Amino acid sequence: MPSTSPDDPWSSVADDWGRYWGGFARPVWEPLLATAAIGPGTRVLDVGCGTGELLEHLQQRGARPAGVDPAPRMVELARARAVGADVRPGDFEQLPFDDGAFEALLAVNAFQLAGDQERALAEAGRVLTPGGTVGLAGWAERERNDLDVIxxxxxxxxxxxxxxxxxxxxxxxxxxxLRTVGWDVLDGGVVPVAWTARHDTDLVRGVLFGEDASTIADLAPVVIAAAASFRGPAGGYRLINAFRWVVARRPER
Structure with a gap:
């Protein structure tokens, strides 16, 4: 976690986040969209939209996406990437949208950051239409992730x-x-997700984004040594990780 303001820990690192991690979770998008039946015209809310890569993908698929993120710089970058999408600042536990505004809600690598997860799911249900779906995805257990070595x-x-x-x-x-709070789980699974770095500099900056220059200098040798087994002959790195995903239908009120 970046060591910045406790009220906004992500804005100062949003540019580096987008550069090194913005599209990282792309492999999990397809099972989420397919299971949630998201297609042309679907009104979708991306919670924790970050720098807007999923929003842009949804636009390319013909969906009608909106986004929300608590970090103002993330909101700014998402608006620039997904031009025309309604991207607003806000939290999962208090979504700044009307009741029944969406047919689907996605949260990729975001739901685990909600301070009150049951309230977050209640908010998801509020902004969804009857029969609407929620798709959640995030890191699987450490032993499934090469990044855990680092x-x-x-x-x-x-x-x-x-x-x-x-x-x-x-x-x-x-x-x-999800079942505890009354959602009807439709499907779920585990998807391999690769993270790549072109060279040592990208590896170190990607792993240590948000740290100050002296800390990066001190820890760079640790990162490079730990990642040695993931280095390819051309000098780049490829680390295979895993995301869990699940799609569920909104409970009837």
Whole structure:
């Protein structure tokens, strides 16, 4: 997590986020869109839209997307990328849209950041039409992610233990939560997601985005050494990770 203002931790790193991570989760978009039956004309809200890559993809598919993100710089970049999309600042727990405004809601690598997940799902239900669908996706457990090798090395360098998997990262976590609050789960699964870096500089900046220059200089050798087994003959890096996804239908009120 970037070490910036607690009220807006992402705006100052939004440009680097878009450069290194913006389209990272693309492989999970297709099962979400297919299962949620998102196509031409579908009104879709992308919560935690970041720098707008999914919004742009939805526009290209003929959908009618809108976005929301708590970071003003993310909103600015998303508006520039997905020209014409209605992108607003806001939080998952208090979405700035009318009741029944959308037929589908997506949250990719965002739902786990909601402070009150049950309230977030209640808000999702509020802004969806009857029969509307929600699609959630996020990181699977650490053992499925090559990036964990680097994160574990960084934790060891700080004499810390790597963080434990949260409940939404493990099998059944997302589906159990959705069923607990009354959503009808339609389908879900795990998708491999590759993260690539062209060279050492991109590897280090992508992993350590948001850190100050001295910290990056200190930790760069740790990152490069930990990633050695993922380096290709041309000098680039390819790390295979995994995202869990689930699509569910809004409960009847």
């Amino acid at each position: 994160n574990s090395a960084l934790a060891a360098a700080d004499d810390e233990e790597p963080p434990e998997d949260g409940p939404l990262r493990v099998e059944g976590g997302l589906t159990d939560l």
